[in-house]
Amino acid sequence: MSGEVRELSYAQAIQEALAIAMERDERVFLMGEDIGVYGGAFQVTGDLVQRFGEDRVMDTPISELGGAGVAVGAALMGRRPVFEFQFSDFATLAMEQIVNQAAKMRFMLGGKASVPLVMRFPCGSGTGAAAQHSQSLEAWFAHVPGLKVVQPVTPHDAKGMLLAAIEDPDPVMFFEHKLLYKMKGPVPEGYYTEPLHEARIRRAGNDVTIAASGIMVHRALEAAQQLDEDGISAEVVDLRSLRPLDHSTLIDSVSKTTRLVCVYEGSKQLGIGAEVSAMIAESAAFDRLDAPIIRLGGADCPVPYNPELERAAVPQVADIVAAVRRMLTAKV
Amino acid sequence: MSPPVVAEPAVDIARHTQVYERLGAAALHEALRQMVLIRRFEEGAEQAYMRGLVHGTMHLSIGQEASAVGVGVNLHQDDCITSTHRGHGHCIAKGAEPKYMFAEFFGKDTGYCRGRGGSMHIADVASGNLGANGIVGGGIPIAVGAALALKQMRKPNVVVCFFGDGANNEGAFHEGLNMAAIWKLPVVFVCENNQYAMSTSMERSTAVKRVATRAAAYGMPGVTVDGNIFADVADAAFDAIERARAGGGPALLECLTYRHRGHSKSDRNRYRSKEEIDAWIARDPIGLLEQDLLHRGLIDQSHIDALHQSVELEIEAAVAFANASASPDPASLTDFVYASAQETRHVG
Numbered sequence A: 001m002s003g004e005v006r007e008l009s010y011a012q013a014i015q016e017a018l019a020i021a022m023e024r025d026e027r028v029f030l031m032g033e034d035i036g037v038y039g040g041a042f043q044v045t046g047d048l049v050q051r052f053g054e055d056r057v058m059d060t061p062i063s064e065l066g067g068a069g070v071a072v073g074a075a076l077m078g079r080r081p082v083f084e085f086q087f088s089d090f091a092t093l094a095m096e097q098i099v100n101q102a103a104k105m106r107f108m109l110g111g112k113a114s115v116p117l118v119m120r121f122p123c124g125s126g127t128g129a130a131a132q133h134s135q136s137l138e139a140w141f142a143h144v145p146g147l148k149v150v151q152p153v154t155p156h157d158a159k160g161m162l163l164a165a166i167e168d169p170d171p172v173m174f175f176e177h178k179l180l181y182k183m184k185g186p187v188p189e190g191y192y193t194e195p196l197h198e199a200r201i202r203r204a205g206n207d208v209t210i211a212a213s214g215i216m217v218h219r220a221l222e223a224a225q226q227l228d229e230d231g232i233s234a235e236v237v238d239l240r241s242l243r244p245l246d247h248s249t250l251i252d253s254v255s256k257t258t259r260l261v262c263v264y265e266g267s268k269q270l271g272i273g274a275e276v277s278a279m280i281a282e283s284a285a286f287d288r289l290d291a292p293i294i295r296l297g298g299a300d301c302p303v304p305y306n307p308e309l310e311r312a313a314v315p316q317v318a319d320i321v322a323a324v325r326r327m328l329t330a331k332v
Numbered sequence B: 001m002s003p004p005v006v007a008e009p010a011v012d013i014a015r016h017t018q019v020y021e022r023l024g025a026a027a028l029h030e031a032l033r034q035m036v037l038i039r040r041f042e043e044g045a046e047q048a049y050m051r052g053l054v055h056g057t058m059h060l061s062i063g064q065e066a067s068a069v070g071v072g073v074n075l076h077q078d079d080c081i082t083s084t085h086r087g088h089g090h091c092i093a094k095g096a097e098p099k100y101m102f103a104e105f106f107g108k109d110t111g112y113c114r115g116r117g118g119s120m121h122i123a124d125v126a127s128g129n130l131g132a133n134g135i136v137g138g139g140i141p142i143a144v145g146a147a148l149a150l151k152q153m154r155k156p157n158v159v160v161c162f163f164g165d166g167a168n169n170e171g172a173f174h175e176g177l178n179m180a181a182i183w184k185l186p187v188v189f190v191c192e193n194n195q196y197a198m199s200t201s202m203e204r205s206t207a208v209k210r211v212a213t214r215a216a217a218y219g220m221p222g223v224t225v226d227g228n229i230f231a232d233v234a235d236a237a238f239d240a241i242e243r244a245r246a247g248g249g250p251a252l253l254e255c256l257t258y259r260h261r262g263h264s265k266s267d268r269n270r271y272r273s274k275e276e277i278d279a280w281i282a283r284d285p286i287g288l289l290e291q292d293l294l295h296r297g298l299i300d301q302s303h304i305d306a307l308h309q310s311v312e313l314e315i316e317a318a319v320a321f322a323n324a325s326a327s328p329d330p331a332s333l334t335d336f337v338y339a340s341a342q343e344t345r346h347v348g
Helices: A010-024 A048-052 A064-076 A088-102 A138-142 A155-167 A216-229 A247-257 A272-282 A284-288 A307-312 A317-329 B013-050 B065-072 B088-093 B098-105 B139-152 B165-169 B171-182 B211-218 B230-245 B274-281 B285-295 B301-324
Strands: A005-009 A028-032 A057-059 A080-084 A118-123 A148-150 A172-177 A184-188 A200-203 A208-212 A234-238 A241-243 A260-267 A294-298 B080-082 B159-164 B187-193 B222-226 B251-256
Touching: A005 A010, A005 A155, A010 A028, A010 A048, A010 A080, A010 A155, A010 A184, A028 A064, A048 A057, A064 A080, A064 A088, A064 B139, A064 B171, A088 A118, A088 A138, A088 B139, A118 A155, A138 A148, A138 A172, A138 A241, A138 A260, A138 A272, A148 A155, A155 A172, A155 A184, A200 A216, A200 A247, A208 A216, A208 A247, A208 A317, A216 A234, A216 A260, A216 A317, A234 A247, A247 A272, A247 A284, A260 A272, A260 A317, A272 A284, A272 A294, A294 A317, B013 B065, B013 B088, B013 B098, B013 B230, B013 B285, B013 B301, B065 B088, B065 B159, B065 B187, B065 B230, B065 B251, B065 B285, B080 B139, B088 B098, B098 B301, B139 B159, B139 B171, B139 B187, B159 B165, B165 B171, B165 B187, B165 B211, B171 B187, B171 B211, B187 B211, B187 B230, B211 B222, B211 B251, B222 B230, B230 B251, B230 B285, B285 B301
Parallel strands: A028 A057, A028 A080, A080 A118, A118 A172, A148 A172, A208 A234, A208 A260, A260 A294, B080 B159, B159 B187, B187 B251, B222 B251
Antiparallel strands: A005 A184, A148 A241, A200 A234
């Protein structure tokens, strides 16, 4: 059971979850490119290979499709693979196994199989890695029945949700924003889990709901702080899970605040904001709205290299502040 | 039109004798029965399709029975297989019962997949059949993962991964064989080379003449056999399977064979000549095995007749079972999407 609370980085919290999962369950093993002696491209697996050996911390060849399929096959046989993609962008090479096989296997087989695997995806922009190493593709996966898609944004959630994901009987897509890896926060020692289907209200407020996913939760909190100085009370909802999406927390929040700004890093069109906005529009909260919904998402272009352009391509704190101010001063 | 691919290596009578002696009369009779059962199952499925009982398409393996059974005869109960869209034979060779297969074809709740999968997704994980697959090459990395699991669990079992010549040009084939080799996993890759990937011939699609030669690129043995001769397949499969079981790592077995029917029900057969098809029908694997067993005195004609009769009755009963079965309740539409039902309800 969980004990002492310490400050750990997001990457350390994930590593701790992996170690605890492997200690608790001999079926759990890790696969990925350069996760062994190298320690992972972002040092998430670190020295785990020294503790658990190469059979449980397996370096794979650069074979994303094949590697993902190996994870599916092992999971079908009752093992608990945790597959690290070096960058979430590389999932494009493995979509066949994720979308056609992992997601559908249980259904296609009439419930007589399950695929208990976790795929970890370092994602997002802000590192100057340009268009093929900076994408936020989580909404793609959230479109697929059979997958679960989560995006923890604190070290505490990263550890608890990863432990829950590894124990979950279904395939869980676990998105980790690369800029969060060094972020520190309180993390209890030992084993605990966090639910994979619940949003969290990170800051309570009355005037507007800012529904955010991934790193945008932190930008929304910073924006809420600035807005507070202007006397605007913003409620920040951390979606945490995109599939399943926690409808009731969002509906309750928007019913209370009567305004919704949805902030996410992926491409704005047909993204997370489209789903959240449409869901609210279909719900009882629609009648309570005092302003049109605003979506803030990624610009309609690939992620550029130049730092100024890169910042301009995704919502920043100032964009969120400006959107909320615009919303609250607009005549309805 | 290119001539039929000639069998290689040439028929080796002495090897066949060894195979028959190793298997014994009872297993040989059961193997022949399975081949006949696969044939009659698929003919029955074809008839059911004509009568409008089958909702989707299907891919028949008529003419390829010797490779499914020649491999399957070497498998143990706890060994596993992965299969393909042309996988009815593999399923039966791994012990699937025709009545549940027909029920699946008819979309019934009693089918192997409770009517959710149809012809391309027959599976029975409990009996080691990890599933047919609608994606060409899709089962290859999955087979490698299953073999990894067996190795992790220190089981004395193997995985046989069936695929067709079309799959040997998919990336999944190359990635899967490489990983199986570097980790020395207990998996045998069985390419049923029926000469055509849908309409595209080996010659037009593949830079090497024999799929088995690609094994060299992954440091594993590669063998090509006449896939229409049961004993040739059984012999080579035994070697590869027992080698893998003993920790010797993966192998690639290529069975040269032919499908008598088209690719699927939409095939207008514009890419193969009548002469070519007739030449292969003349080498029907069931007829070849029956003749060889009769010639050697390992079976008599009355036994063969009785065996055909019993298969006939089994197919009739299976179709009747499937017809009499209920369809799934529409209210159960979203069952089985997730194993964790409580969380499923949150999905909008």
